[in-house]
Amino acid sequence: MVMPDTNASTVRVRFCPSPTGNPHVGMIRTALFNWAFARHHQGTFIFRIEDTDASRDSDASYEQLLDSMDWLGLTWDEGPEVGGPYGPYRQSERREIYTDVAQRLLAAGHVYECFCTPEELEADRERARSQNRAPGYSRICRHLSTAQIGAHRASGRTSVLRFAMPDEEITWDDLVRGPLSFRPEFVPDYVIMRANGDPLYPLVNPLDDSLMHVTHVLRGEDLLSSTPRQIAMHSALADIGVGSGLTPAFGHLPYVMGEGNRKLSKRDPESSLLMYRETGYLPEGLLNYLALLGWSPGEDREFFSLAEMASLFSIDRVNASPARFDIKKCTAINADWIRHLSHDELIIRLMPYLSEAGLIAQPMTDGQREVLVQAVPLIAERLEVLTQAVGMLGFLLLAEGDFAIEPDQREHLDDSAAQVLDTATQALEQLTEWDTEAIQGQLRAQVVEGLGLKPKHAFTPIRIAVTGRRVSPPLFESMEILGRERCLGRMRNARLQIG
Numbered sequence: 401m402v403m404p405d406t407n408a409s410t411v412r413v414r415f416c417p418s419p420t421g422n423p424h425v426g427m428i429r430t431a432l433f434n435w436a437f438a439r440h441h442q443g444t445f446i447f448r449i450e451d452t453d454a455s456r457d458s459d460a461s462y463e464q465l466l467d468s469m470d471w472l473g474l475t476w477d478e479g480p481e482v483g484g485p486y487g488p489y490r491q492s493e494r495r496e497i498y499t500d501v502a503q504r505l506l507a508a509g510h511v512y513e514c515f516c517t518p519e520e521l522e523a524d525r526e527r528a529r530s531q532n533r534a535p536g537y538s539r540i541c542r543h544l545s546t547a548q549i550g551a552h553r554a555s556g557r558t559s560v561l562r563f564a565m566p567d568e569e570i571t572w573d574d575l576v577r578g579p580l581s582f583r584p585e586f587v588p589d590y591v592i593m594r595a596n597g598d599p600l601y602p603l604v605n606p607l608d609d610s611l612m613h614v615t616h617v618l619r620g621e622d623l624l625s626s627t628p629r630q631i632a633m634h635s636a637l638a639d640i641g642v643g644s645g646l647t648p649a650f651g652h653l654p655y656v657m658g659e660g661n662r663k664l665s666k667r668d669p670e671s672s673l674l675m676y677r678e679t680g681y682l683p684e685g686l687l688n689y690l691a692l693l694g695w696s697p698g699e700d701r702e703f704f705s706l707a708e709m710a711s712l713f714s715i716d717r718v719n720a721s722p723a724r725f726d727i728k729k730c731t732a733i734n735a736d737w738i739r740h741l742s743h744d745e746l747i748i749r750l751m752p753y754l755s756e757a758g759l760i761a762q763p764m765t766d767g768q769r770e771v772l773v774q775a776v777p778l779i780a781e782r783l784e785v786l787t788q789a790v791g792m793l794g795f796l797l798l799a800e801g802d803f804a805i806e807p808d809q810r811e812h813l814d815d816s817a818a819q820v821l822d823t824a825t826q827a828l829e830q831l832t833e834w835d836t837e838a839i840q841g842q843l844r845a846q847v848v849e850g851l852g853l854k855p856k857h858a859f860t861p862i863r864i865a866v867t868g869r870r871v872s873p874p875l876f877e878s879m880e881i882l883g884r885e886r887c888l889g890r891m892r893n894a895r896l897q898i899g
């Protein structure tokens with residue numbers, strides 16, 4: 401077998417999802433590792449769409465895939481929209497190629513027509529079970545004579561195409577898991593084309609890898625059992641002179657485990673890429689975390705950019721043991737990334753979320769920008785995900801008529817709150833300067849000391865009155881930004897609500 405050289409600058413890898421359902425984090429982890437491997441070796445990152453199953457694939461899902469890759473900044477060198485020398489990159493547009501190659505494989509004896517009916521296949525499996533053989537097709541149709549084939553046809557039977565697996569052990573040196581081998585009884589002859597001519601994954605995936613000169617296949621461990629078939633297919637393709645003539649090197653990325661030590665499934669909410677985008681994770685934060693699912697740059701380093709990952713990435717450091725998905729850690733890394741952004745950049749990242757929540761106009765007004773420039777530094781350290789800013793900044797951005805104390809906070813406005821609000825309102829009315837220091841000085845003197853209250857008791861009712869919540873950005877700074885009239889107005893309103 402001719403194996404490609406990892407160090408050559410001709411590295412070509414692919415990310416080849418099927419457009420079914422929503423993108424999930426396991427799939428993105430695979431894309432990321434391929435991307436980083438390609439970038440590290442100045443190679444080519446191919447994006448191929450495996451949409452040969454019309455009953456499961458959808459255009460909506462295709463659009464979402466492209467959009468997600470754009471959002472994440474995982475740029476591809478060949479694929480949809482950018483094209484490339486081996487296109488088209490959507491398998492649904494390559495049907496003629498598959499039909500042609502399948503016929504050539506048939507002519508060369510690497511595949512054969514199988515006429516077995518579903519009932520016969522079931523009976524075949526049953527026999528294998530009762531004889532304690534490994535399950536799998538027992539090659540009933542592999543050596544049919546021309547006369548037998550003619551008879552099947554005459555009786556109206558249709559045929560699928562099956563690949564004739566060689567009777568030898570298939571071995572390879574997995575880039576992640578080391579030497580692996582499969583004995584022939586565990587790799588039965590498999591179907592590559594349906595009776596209606598629909599080509600199947602076991603044909604189209606290795607065939608396109610070969611036609612697109614893919615040198616390294618990095619993909620999830622769940623696909624491990626298909627690898628011996630693909631290696632056999634690569635040899636058959638080389639034999640008939642189709643494709644690159646190379647068998648790519650394979651590396652199987654470890655499973656991603658969710659709660660309760662089972663595989664993270666598409667159905668787990670934390671596996672949905674959309675959820676991260678909607679909740680306001682940064683692409684940098686999410687990708688940084690996903691990189692750690694099976695890889696690390698060493699020296700306990702856990703915070704790095706996409707560019708750093710590309711420069712540090714090495715397949716030797718990919719771990720074979722399952723990786724545990726930990727949403728808390730993902731969120732903590734995201735929070736680090738938010739703190740890492742400049743305030744100007746953070747404002748830009750927050751805009752879509754604030755606009756979606758109706759807090760700012762699109763484009764935003766000068767007044768709104770002014771508020772964000774002042775207020776974002778107050779919350780930047782506390783944000784874990786961007787949507788938290790909606791709750792934290794709402795009181796500053798809402799029009800007065802839309803502002804209200806959150807219903808569950810009203811119970812904290814008791815009789816002692818009435819006294820606090822009366823005193824605070826009078827104290828603040830006397831201020832000639834309206835800034836953080838003056839507000840703080842006055843409230844401490846008149847409310848904390850004047851009424852002999854603990855700061856918490858003194859400031860909570862004011863905070864609820866002014867921000868609508870018990871937890872808010874720093875109170876005095878917030879009051880300065882909000883301005884005298886609005887603060888006093890809200891405090892009087894809250895006082896009226898106590899009665």
Ligand code: GLU
Binds near residue numbers: 418450605623
């Ligand atoms: N279309 C396949 C999938 O989404 C690709 C598998 C592979 O990388 O070989 O599972």
